[in-house]
Amino acid sequence: MKWEHALNDFRNYLKLERGLSDNSIxxxxLDVEKLILFLSAHHITVSPIAIDSEIIQQFIYETAKKVNPRSQARIISGLKSFFNYLIFEDYRKDHPLELIEAPKVGRKLPDTLSIEEVDLLINYIDLSKTEGTRNKAMLETLYSCGLRVSELTHLKLSDMFFEEGFIKVTGKGDKQRFVPISNSCIKYINIYISEVRVHQPSVKGHEDFVFLNRRGRQLTRAMIFTIIKQLVEKSGIKKTVSPHTFRHSFATHLLQNGADLRAIQQMLGHESITTTEIYMHLDKSDLSKILNQYHPRKH
Known part of the structure; x- marks a missing residue:
């Protein structure tokens, strides 16, 4: 079995059987391709079925010199999934990474914006330009609905149920959920649609996407990252801010204001409540206040 064949089968398995998004796939x-490049660079001729743990360890040792522990752990995780697939399909019986442990890394939470910082960023949008109206509606949607950047770029006009107060979001693995949307966010989207979007010709196949670029195409992830980066520079905020920061801030502000964790889980589209709990970095003083306020043995 050739690496190219195995990798292609693995890709199809991740898409069809596990229903992962294109980014995850x-x-x-990419983790497997790094291993293939290592084999080629060292003139090691071995198939995916015959490769052993010694070669894998050589690869990981060399990789560890180039990347941080978090990236190393991710590569090991990706390779484990690949060889799990080969075993699942009976291509091989043993697992070459069975005794290899990933480096332990702490859970790194992204920076969270305060409500004032969210307002500051949005206020730096130049509304005198046509793209400014779009950008304001876009960032308000990110923050008000807690969307992933890919969910924002794939948002469609036909997904808007404003009268009911919801939008339909297609998340990881093409799983759909309904997310409530605030009246203020609806207002900004409607302004964008009625004042900018309606006058903008769209490329065939892109007519239903909400947020378009100047050429009438679906806005890309990279463009949204760039827009936010430029706003952060203008505002002078000294934090690492990405589209995901708005999602994290959405969840954090809801929790701080008393929202139920299960409700936040549903809105974020997390399958496991554990994933939602990782996002919630309540200050220990807040936990103490909750204990002292609600526990029967508080005195």
Missing amino acids: NNYC
């Missing part, structure tokens, strides 16, 4: 396959 690409990340898994």
Whole structure:
């Protein structure tokens, strides 16, 4: 079995059997491609079925010199998934990474914006330009609905149920959920649609996407990252801010204001409540206040 064949089968398995998003699939396959490049660079001729743990360890040792522990752990995780697939399909019986442990890394939470910082960023949008109206509606949607950046770029006009107060979001693995949307966010989207979007010709196949670029195409993830980066520079905020920061801030502000964790889980589209709990970095003083306020043995 050739590496190219195995990698292609693995890609199809991740898409059809596990229902992963294109981004997740690409990340898994990139880990395997790094191993293939290592084999080629060292003139090691071995198939995916015959490769052993010694060669894998050589690869990981060399990789560890180039990347941080978090990236190393992700690569090991991706390779484990690949060889799990080969075993699942009976291509091989043993697992070459069975005794290899990933480096332990702490859970790194992204920076969270305060409500004032969210307002500051949005206020730096130049509304005198046509793209400014779009950008304001876009960032308000990110923050008000807690969307992933890919969910924002794939948002469609036909997904808007404003009268009911919801939007339909397609998340990881093409799983759909309904997310409530605030009246203020609806207002900004409607302004964008009625004043900018309605006058903008769209490319065939892109007519239903809400947020378009100047050429009438679906806005890309990279463009949204760039827009936010420029706003952060203008505002002078000294934090690492990405589209995901708005999602994290959405969840954190809801929790701080008393929202139920299960409700936040549903809005974020997390399958496991554990994932939602990782996002919630309540200050220990807040926990003490809750205990002292609600526990029957508080005195």
